[in-house]
Amino acid sequence: MEMKTLAQERSKAEFDVEAMKVVWAGGEASLRLNQRMAELVANDPEFQKDSRVMQTRSELLKDTFRKAAHAWELINKLHFTEEEARCLRKHIDQPSYADLHWGVFIPAIKGQATDAQQKKWLPLAYSQAIIGCYAQTELGHGSNVQRLETTATFEPSTDGFIVNTPTIAATKWWPGGLGKVSTHAIVHARLLTNGKDYGIHAFIVQIRSLEDHQPLPGITVADIGTKFGSRAYNSVDNGLLRFNNVHIPRENMLMRLATVTKEGKYVHSNVPTQLAYGAMVNVRKSIVMDASYSLARAVTIAVRYSAVRRQFGVQDGQPEMQSRLFPLLATAYAYRFLGQWMSSLYSDTMACFENNDFSTLPEVHACTAGLKSIATSTTADGIEECRKLCGGHGYLTSSGLPDLFAVYVPSCTYEGDNVILLLQVARYLMKTLKFLGSGKEPSGTAAYLSNVTELVSKNCEVAKESDWISPKTLRYAFEARSARLALKCATQIAAASTQDEGFSEASCELLGASRAHCELIIVTRFMGALEREIPGRGVKNQLQILCNIYALSLVTTRAGDFLMTGYLSPEQVELAKSQLRDLFKKVRHNAVSLVDAFDYTDFYLGSSLGRYDGNVYESLYNEALKDPTNASAVTEGYTEFIRPILKQQLGTSMSRL
Numbered sequence: 001m002e003m004k005t006l007a008q009e010r011s012k013a014e015f016d017v018e019a020m021k022v023v024w025a026g027g028e029a030s031l032r033l034n035q036r037m038a039e040l041v042a043n044d045p046e047f048q049k050d051s052r053v054m055q056t057r058s059e060l061l062k063d064t065f066r067k068a069a070h071a072w073e074l075i076n077k078l079h080f081t082e083e084e085a086r087c088l089r090k091h092i093d094q095p096s097y098a099d100l101h102w103g104v105f106i107p108a109i110k111g112q113a114t115d116a117q118q119k120k121w122l123p124l125a126y127s128q129a130i131i132g133c134y135a136q137t138e139l140g141h142g143s144n145v146q147r148l149e150t151t152a153t154f155e156p157s158t159d160g161f162i163v164n165t166p167t168i169a170a171t172k173w174w175p176g177g178l179g180k181v182s183t184h185a186i187v188h189a190r191l192l193t194n195g196k197d198y199g200i201h202a203f204i205v206q207i208r209s210l211e212d213h214q215p216l217p218g219i220t221v222a223d224i225g226t227k228f229g230s231r232a233y234n235s236v237d238n239g240l241l242r243f244n245n246v247h248i249p250r251e252n253m254l255m256r257l258a259t260v261t262k263e264g265k266y267v268h269s270n271v272p273t274q275l276a277y278g279a280m281v282n283v284r285k286s287i288v289m290d291a292s293y294s295l296a297r298a299v300t301i302a303v304r305y306s307a308v309r310r311q312f313g314v315q316d317g318q319p320e321m322q323s324r325l326f327p328l329l330a331t332a333y334a335y336r337f338l339g340q341w342m343s344s345l346y347s348d349t350m351a352c353f354e355n356n357d358f359s360t361l362p363e364v365h366a367c368t369a370g371l372k373s374i375a376t377s378t379t380a381d382g383i384e385e386c387r388k389l390c391g392g393h394g395y396l397t398s399s400g401l402p403d404l405f406a407v408y409v410p411s412c413t414y415e416g417d418n419v420i421l422l423l424q425v426a427r428y429l430m431k432t433l434k435f436l437g438s439g440k441e442p443s444g445t446a447a448y449l450s451n452v453t454e455l456v457s458k459n460c461e462v463a464k465e466s467d468w469i470s471p472k473t474l475r476y477a478f479e480a481r482s483a484r485l486a487l488k489c490a491t492q493i494a495a496a497s498t499q500d501e502g503f504s505e506a507s508c509e510l511l512g513a514s515r516a517h518c519e520l521i522i523v524t525r526f527m528g529a530l531e532r533e534i535p536g537r538g539v540k541n542q543l544q545i546l547c548n549i550y551a552l553s554l555v556t557t558r559a560g561d562f563l564m565t566g567y568l569s570p571e572q573v574e575l576a577k578s579q580l581r582d583l584f585k586k587v588r589h590n591a592v593s594l595v596d597a598f599d600y601t602d603f604y605l606g607s608s609l610g611r612y613d614g615n616v617y618e619s620l621y622n623e624a625l626k627d628p629t630n631a632s633a634v635t636e637g638y639t640e641f642i643r644p645i646l647k648q649q650l651g652t653s654m655s656r657l
């Protein structure tokens with residue numbers, strides 16, 4: 001019966017699902033690559049994931065190492081490109097040290113090492129003759145990088161640096177891949193030479209022997225222990241690291257931006273420091289892409305399960321598809337287009353940098369910081385919402401949702417804590433408003449602020465429901481909300497006795513203004529993506545509906561912002577709600593096909609609730625019976641601990657008390 005339901009839902013689709021798959025994947029080639037890797041992983045017994053549920057942490061780590069080694073063997077045997085290898089790792093669906101080696105260690109060498117250093121280190125890293133991690137965070141300092149305490153003191157007599165961990169708080173703590181695997185680490189430490197502190201710089205430090213993997217003299221290294229959830233991110237060996245007078249050669253300082261000479265003189269190179277920011281844009285783009293994939297995964301499970309759930313019976317032939325799902329579905333699509341736009345932003349930014357044009361850097365930095373923050377926070381909340389949408393069954397590991405949440409949620413913290421990032425956006429917004437009219441006109445995603453006078457005075461003209469689905473109206477509403485909130489903060493800060501005090505007192509309001517700015521960017525990027533031709537029957541129309549759902553669900557959930565700033569009247573919010581209800585009706589019978597377009601295989605989803613065939617109950621039932629606790633009908637421990645109670649044979653009894 002459940003299986004028939006999903007097939008019926010699919011038959012109602014008003015668009016070409018195959019064409020939507022191409023749009024979602026970002027082109028035919030990406031779609032085929034994804035499908036090829038998904039199939040390869042699903043059909044290889046080495047990558048099966050059923051046994052993960054019952055593994056201890058040590059078993060899980062070993063299982064992860066085995067899979068990473070098998071993947072590496074395949075990558076070499078089949079001569080995969082870097083893109084193919086990345087796609088393969090994604091489908092293995094088990095985070096590992098390799099993610100950090102390829103995703104952080106190698107890009108850091110590319111970004112911060114000189115050409116000569118890259119020539120030395122990259123071949124070793126590419127062949128995995130060395131395995132590396134990125135060791136920045138310390139026990140006492142995470143967000144505040146400038147206060148890191150690890151030292152690298154130049155010693156002219158040995159032409160090298162002595163690396164030390166002066167306090168317990170200076171212990172490196174968290175780096176992924178450090179705890180059990182990495183042979184090398186990029187260590188961030190204070191550079192001291194000729195008695196002067198030159199601040200935080202990066203150094204390559206070998207931490208384990210390449211012969212027997214023992215920690216080198218002076219190095220203390222270990223895993224930091226079990227993390228949130230029982231599996232999830234526990235497949236990564238996040239580690240701790242301490243240095244006791246560890247000597248490294250001078251050339252191990254990453255010297256693209258600055259060098260220390262043989263004599264100990266600190267010299268800036270002629271490479272502009274801004275170049276280092278390029279890599280950050282790329283990393284944040286990948287994080288936003290991941291947000292869309294993870295949210296899409298959770299939404300697939302919740303939509304399919306909602307479509308087969310018949311708790312209260314069929315009403316008007318409709319399944320119990322809950323409207324709460326549709327904004328999440330729309331958000332997954334919004335983030336996908338946002339990620340695609342960030343890819344081109346990265347290429348454009350790098351092209352400007354190569355021409356020594358760094359004028360866009362503050363704007364690009366602020367916008368990508370904010371988008372990372374909003375996309376990861378919303379996705380983490382969205383996965384949890386999907387779990388709740390699945391009721392009790394969502395809490396079962398076999399739903400696939402608890403692990404997805406536990407793996408995803410630290411992205412709100414790493415690569416910049418989300419609150420800190422939004423405060424950086426706020427600083428940029430305040431600076432932009434301050435310099436308006438001084439010749440420094442805002443550009444890119446902040447260009448609307450040059451129109452602030454009109455945006456704060458002209459109120460919304462929506463008079464009927466359908467007025468809300470005009471891109472111009474929506475864009476203007478989001479610009480007005482953002483400009484008004486930002487201006488309010490600027491006025492509040494200007495009234496404080498000092499700028500810093502004002503900024504600190506207004507921090508709550510500033511976070512709201514930054515969120516509004518970022519949501520404006522996401523709405524406009526979604527609209528922008530729909531300005532082009534999109535082939536496939538009904539595809540563009542569905543995306544248009546989703547775009548309007550995304551924008552209007554923000555108008556209604558953030559109604560407080562719009563009302564408080566006076567841009568909308570309560571009646572206009574009501575009209576937005578009513579328009580949204582109409583859009584929900586339009587998307588309802590396309591929802592199953594819209595999640596099919598994400599093209600997740602059952603193997604990848606790993607969910608009894610999200611199965612393609614909808615055979616949910618049988619799957620839940622079978623998964624429960626597979627649990628090792630059900631290996632025998634009478635449980636282990638019965639004879640020692642349960643029978644004596646039932647037989648009144650325990651030493652003390654309640655009746656004697």
Ligand SMILES: Cc1cc2nc3c(=O)[nH]c(=O)nc-3n(C[C@H](O)[C@H](O)[C@H](O)COP(=O)(O)OP(=O)(O)OC[C@H]3O[C@@H](n4cnc5c(N)ncnc54)[C@H](O)[C@@H]3O)c2cc1C
Nearest residue numbers: 134135136137141142143174175176410413414415417419
């Ligand atoms: C799973 C995982 C993997 C990681 N991998 C790595 C890695 O590979 N390498 C590495 O070097 N690090 C890694 N980290 C560390 C990560 O980068 C830090 O945890 C992160 O930078 C936040 O720092 P913190 O933990 O010290 O938090 P804190 O900076 O102490 O923040 C704690 C809280 O205080 C708030 N806060 C802090 N400062 C301010 C302020 N000025 N104003 C307002 N609020 C503030 C924050 O919003 C947060 O809520 C990893 C972390 C995790 C969880």
